[in-house]
Each structure stands twice: as C-alpha cells, then as structure tokens.
Amino acid sequence: MIQPRDDVALMEGYHSPQVDVAVRLNTNESPEAPPEGWSRDLAAAVASVDWHRYPDRAALALRSAIGELHGVGPEQIFVANGSNEVLQTVMLTYGGAGRTAAVWEPTYALHSHISRIAGTSVAEGERADDLSIDMDEVRRVIRGSRPAVSFLCSPNNPTGIVDDESIVRATLAEVEAVDGLLVVDEAYGQFAPWSAVGMIDADTPLVVTRTFSKTWSMAAARLGYLVGPAQIVSELEKVVLPYHLDALKQIAGCLALGHLEDMNARVDRLVAERDRMGAALAELPVQIWPSGANFILFRPLGMDGASVWKGLVERSVLVRNFSSMPRLGGCLRVTVGTPAEDDAFLTALKEVLA
Numbered sequence: 001m002i003q004p005r006d007d008v009a010l011m012e013g014y015h016s017p018q019v020d021v022a023v024r025l026n027t028n029e030s031p032e033a034p035p036e037g038w039s040r041d042l043a044a045a046v047a048s049v050d051w052h053r054y055p056d057r058a059a060l061a062l063r064s065a066i067g068e069l070h071g072v073g074p075e076q077i078f079v080a081n082g083s084n085e086v087l088q089t090v091m092l093t094y095g096g097a098g099r100t101a102a103v104w105e106p107t108y109a110l111h112s113h114i115s116r117i118a119g120t121s122v123a124e125g126e127r128a129d130d131l132s133i134d135m136d137e138v139r140r141v142i143r144g145s146r147p148a149v150s151f152l153c154s155p156n157n158p159t160g161i162v163d164d165e166s167i168v169r170a171t172l173a174e175v176e177a178v179d180g181l182l183v184v185d186e187a188y189g190q191f192a193p194w195s196a197v198g199m200i201d202a203d204t205p206l207v208v209t210r211t212f213s214k215t216w217s218m219a220a221a222r223l224g225y226l227v228g229p230a231q232i233v234s235e236l237e238k239v240v241l242p243y244h245l246d247a248l249k250q251i252a253g254c255l256a257l258g259h260l261e262d263m264n265a266r267v268d269r270l271v272a273e274r275d276r277m278g279a280a281l282a283e284l285p286v287q288i289w290p291s292g293a294n295f296i297l298f299r300p301l302g303m304d305g306a307s308v309w310k311g312l313v314e315r316s317v318l319v320r321n322f323s324s325m326p327r328l329g330g331c332l333r334v335t336v337g338t339p340a341e342d343d344a345f346l347t348a349l350k351e352v353l354a
C-alpha cells in the first residue's frame with residue numbers, strides 16, 4: 001500500500017477524546033447555546049440561500065462586519081473554517097520547505113503540528129518555570145533559528161497565561177529583525193484584559209487570530225479569522241481554496257455579529273465563573289495557574305493526574321488530561337462551564353482528592 005510522506009508517517013494525529021459524559025469541560029467550548037434570536041434568524045436564512053450558486057468567494061459582507069468590530073476594513077480580515085484553517089493557510093503561505101516556525105512550549109499543540117504538515121521545520125523554545133514567556137529564550141530561538149513565523153498564544157492554551165504587552169512588543173522587535181511574521185493566537189482574546197489587535201499596522205509583520213468557537217458559542221459552525229495588514233491578507237487569499245467558506249456559514253457569522261451585547265454578557269458571566277472556580281480550586285490540594293481564558297490549568301498535589309482524570313470520568317465529568325505531556329506532568333485543564341457544571345466538577349474533584 002502507498003505510504004504517506006515520510007514526515008507525515010512519523011506524525012501523531014491530534015487527540016482530544018470525545019467521551020460520553022454528563023459534564024463536558026474538556027474542549028473550552030461555550031457552555032451556553034447561541035442566543036435564541038440567532039438560531040431563529042439562521043433558520044430563516046437557510047431558505048434564502050441560493051444553493052445552486054457558489055457562495056461569495058470574497059465573503060465580503062462577513063469580512064466587513066468583522067472588520068467593523070475591530071475598527072478596520074474588510075481588506076484587513078481573512079476568514080476561514082475555524083482559526084485552525086486560518087493558521088494552516090498562514091503556514092502554507094509563509095512556512096514550507098526550508099523555512100522554520102518558532103513556538104515556546106508548552107503551548108497550543110496545533111501551532112507546531114500545522115507547521116510540520118505544511119513542511120515547515122519547528123524550533124521549540126521553552127517557557128520559564130512558571131510557564132510564562134521568557135524573553136531571553138525568545139531571543140535565543142529567534143536569533144538562532146531565524147524563523148519565518150513565530151507563534152505567541154495569549155491567553156496561552158493550555159496554561160491560561162496572558163502575555164503582557166511588553167512581551168508581545170519585544171517579541172515583535174526580534175521578529176522584525178529577522179524579517180519574520182509574528183502570529184498572536186487570541187482564540188481566548190475576549191476573556192483577557194488586553195488584545196494585540198491594537199498593534200496591527202500596514203508596515204508591521206503582525207497578525208492576530210480569533211475564533212467564533214469559544215466566546216461566540218459557535219464551535220459547531222467552524223468559523224475563525226485573522227486581523228492583519230492588507231498585504232498579508234491578500235497573500236493568504238491566493239493560497240486558500242476558492243469558495244472555502246460556504247454560504248450558510250457566512251450568514252451565520254454575520255448574524256452572530258448582530259448579537260454583540262449578548263456575546264459580551266456571556267464573556268462577563270464566564271469570567272465571573274472562572275474567578276469563582278479559581279477561588280474554589282485554591283482551597284483544594286492542587287496547584288493552579290492564573291488564567292485570562294475560559295479554562296484553568298491545575299495540578300493535583302499528592303496524587304497523579306491520570307488517576308484524578310479517571311476518577312472524574314467515573315463521576316461523569318470530563319476534563320482535558322495533560323498529565324503525560326512534557327513540562328505539564330500531572331496537569332489537568334478544566335473548561336469553565338455553567339455554575340451547575342462547575343459545581344459538579346468541584347464536588348467530583350473533592351471526592352477524588354479526598
């Protein structure tokens with residue numbers, strides 16, 4: 001049988017088990033369904049789609065609406081099927097054979113995975129012991145490997161740590177010095193106190209990615225985007241498949257932007273709930289990291305992470321198991337859910353740790 005490319009044969013796929021449990025707090029989805037008005041409007045819109053025609057290839061209405069949200073024009077917005085497809089398009093455009101991407105671990109696994117799939121070498125730097133970005137290490141990796149693309153993730157998945165503006169600025173200066181591109185993945189940007197979107201400028205090699213999967217309660221829709229210089233957006237448009245964004249998804253995104261207040265209220269509820277959960281975890285024998293996202297990373301003390309994960313599953317609570325990952329030994333990550341889901345998690349965790 002034909003074998004895949006040598007490098008693909010050696011790769012592991014992306015694993016995030018979908019287990020059937022009552023309380024699913026493992027993939028950082030929104031615990032709330034989208035606003036009812038959105039679902040109603042979308043159902044009505046299905047009837048108006050010209051299904052025998054290709055969708056608007058430029059997705060202009062959607063890009064204009066997203067641009068308005070960020071105070072930029074549609075020429076600065078690139079949209080795709082989830083921000084993972086945005087990242088893939090960035091790597092197909094700016095990565096590839098003979099080029100390098102830089103990441104600082106532990107971070108979102110797809111940054112290095114997508115880079116490798118696009119044929120890009122990956123330079124892996126380390127974060128500091130407290131899992132924050134270490135600028136000496138950023139300088140060492142960028143000056144040593146001269147990456148075409150460097151990734152920051154703020155708030156970082158799976159740690160929840162927000163990079164200060166000074167970190168993003170200092171990294172950008174290093175990236176500019178090697179003629180590279182800085183990608184700041186802000187999948188959880190709305191939960192954080194600041195955003196790098198304000199730093200975007202026509203002459204600055206910086207793009208920021210966002211998604212509708214988390215804040216916008218639309219993980220099933222698969223919609224994500226990038227804000228960046230118009231010149232970069234037009235290069236990405238050359239690479240992505242024509243008509244990649246179907247007509248209904250374009251409408252779904254536009255309609256969602258009409259419910260901004262509702263979405264912001266969800267963010268406020270989740271942030272309050274995250275802080276309540278953080279305070280409750282602080283009372284238990286676990287180590288926790290400060291989170292600017294809709295999840296919390298924690299490490300049970302005196303008990304191994306895999307057993308705690310299993311004990312939670314037995315109580316019908318699913319969290320993400322990072323316990324065997326390098327640098328995250330024993331760690332688990334819990335998504336902030338509804339107050340009832342979070343109480344179920346906290347009760348189960350107390351039982352398991354007792």
Ligand SMILES: *Cc1c(COP(=O)(O)O)cnc(C)c1O
Pocket residue numbers: 028081082083084085108153156157185187210211212213219222223224
């Ligand atoms: C969830 C996530 C994404 C991807 O989400 P999509 O559903 O593909 O938009 C991207 N980056 C990070 C850090 C994430 O956690």
